[in-house]
Amino acid sequence: MIVVRFFKPYIIWVFCIIGFPVMAQISPGKLTDAHKELEGIASCTKCHDLGQSVSSAKCLDCHDEIQALLDAKRGFHASKEAVDKECIECHSEHHGRKFDMMNELFTNSRR
Ligand code: HEC
Ligand code: HEC
Numbered sequence: 001m002i003v004v005r006f007f008k009p010y011i012i013w014v015f016c017i018i019g020f021p022v023m024a025q026i027s028p029g030k031l032t033d034a035h036k037e038l039e040g041i042a043s044c045t046k047c048h049d050l051g052q053s054v055s056s057a058k059c060l061d062c063h064d065e066i067q068a069l070l071d072a073k074r075g076f077h078a079s080k081e082a083v084d085k086e087c088i089e090c091h092s093e094h095h096g097r098k099f100d101m102m103n104e105l106f107t108n109s110r111r
């Protein structure tokens with residue numbers, strides 16, 4: 001009993017000091033199947049700037065096929081409809097493995 005009484009407040013303090021910042025880093029939901037390799041805290045910054053916002057430039061680091069089309073001014077992404085927009089205006093994430101980034105297009109233009 002003495003052990004429990006000693007450790008309980010200790011555990012709560014550890015949770016307060018370490019737990020809350022760590023919880024703030026927890027993903028709001030699973031990534032779509034195509035991005036499942038990017039699951040986990042080590043990969044957040046592959047898409048997010050420090051802070052939280054998603055960086056289109058980071059998307060394009062990986063999606064060099066889209067970057068190449070943009071450079072060549074070819075394809076849908078180079079069209080008037082898409083060229084000046086952020087990726088997240090049409091492609092969202094964290095809606096689970098089965099979320100289809102292609103089917104949900106244009107339905108999540110929250111920004
Ligand atoms: C494959 C790219 C990708 C990865 C990897 C990723 N995210 Fe995201 N995240 C997104 C996108 C896209 C959104 C949606 C932004 C929107 O629709 O406003 C988002 C939204 C969020 C949001 C909601 C905040 C907001 O601005 O609406 C949080 C919080 C978040 N991500 C945290 C994380 C954390 C923590 C990790 C790592 C465990 C992570 N993300 C990994 C792409 C990613
Ligand atoms: C670390 C590399 C990486 C990053 C960063 C990344 N992706 Fe991807 N993405 C992939 C891979 C790999 C695939 C699956 C193969 C493919 O379609 O190219 C994919 C697939 C996709 C697809 C097609 C999904 C489908 O169902 O066919 C879209 C749309 C997409 N990514 C958008 C984004 C957006 C928007 C961001 C930034 C928030 C992003 N990606 C960041 C690697 C990445």
Ligand code: HEC
Nearest residue numbers: 056059060063066076077081082085086087089090091105
């Ligand atoms: C105005 C909406 C819009 C914006 C903004 C947008 N996309 Fe797309 N994206 C689409 C549509 C529509 C498709 C499917 C049709 C196509 O590829 O021609 C698509 C397809 C994709 C694919 C799959 C391509 C394939 O051939 O499988 C990837 C990867 C992708 N987008 C990445 C991005 C990235 C990265 C950004 C930001 C630089 C971005 N998109 C911005 C609408 C958008």
